[in-house]
Amino acid sequence: MSTARNVLGEPLETCSLSPRTGFMRNGACETGPEDLGSHTVCARVTAEFLEFSRSRGNDLITPNPDFDFPGLKPGDGWCLCAARWQEAFEAGCAPRVLLRATHARALEVCNLDDLKRHAVDLS
Numbered sequence: 109m110s111t112a113r114n115v116l117g118e119p120l121e122t123c124s125l126s127p128r129t130g131f132m133r134n135g136a137c138e139t140g141p142e143d144l145g146s147h148t149v150c151a152r153v154t155a156e157f158l159e160f161s162r163s164r165g166n167d168l169i170t171p172n173p174d175f176d177f178p179g180l181k182p183g184d185g186w187c188l189c190a191a192r193w194q195e196a197f198e199a200g201c202a203p204r205v206l207l208r209a210t211h212a213r214a215l216e217v218c219n220l221d222d223l224k225r226h227a228v229d230l231s
Contacts, residue, residue, distance in 0.1 A: 109209040111137050113212045115220055123150035124185030127178050137187035137211045146187040146217065150209035151230060155182045157203040160196055185209075190217035197222055204228045 112120040125135040131147040132138050139148050153158070156181060158169050168186070171179035180186055187205070194217050196202040207227045213225070224230060 110136070110138070112140060114208050115210050115212055115215055115223060117212070118208060120211055121206070121208040123187050123206060127180065127184060127186070128161040129185060129187045131187065133176075137209060137214075138215050139211055140178055146191065146213055147187040148190050148214040149188045149193040149218065151186055151188045151193060151203040151222070152206070153180050153182060153186055154201075154203050155196050156201045157161070157196055158182070160199060160201045161192060161198040164192070164195070166174035166192065194218050202226055 110120065120136055120138065122132060122192045123129050128135055130136050130138055131143040134213045135151050137148045140145060152224050155228050161168050168180045183217060193202055205223055205226050208229050209225065
């Protein structure tokens with residue numbers, strides 16, 4: 109059982125099982141020393157963000173069967189690199205996030221208040 113914590117200090121929740129996301133492809137934004145990109149922000153991607161990411165050299169739209177990657181569409185949950193989310197935030201096109209599924213390590217790059225402003229899971 110994982111002891112990973114989210115940005116709220118609670119146990120890390122699942123981000124997406126369809127498509128299966130995460131650096132470890134277990135559905136959660138878990139991380140470790142081998143995850144150099146820090147795939148820790150659980151986002152609900154938008155068309156605007158997907159185009160932004162593609163323009164920065166990371167095409168998340170086109171399927172890649174060699175890596176069992178189906179390609180993303182708006183509304184899909186995906187563990188983003190914290191730096192990419194931050195870059196999108198600064199460009200005004202950051203996708204919404206699930207705080208309970210965003211790993212605490214994201215706070216090394218992203219500001220909690222910024223993440224909260226983009227949260228879909230705060231009441």
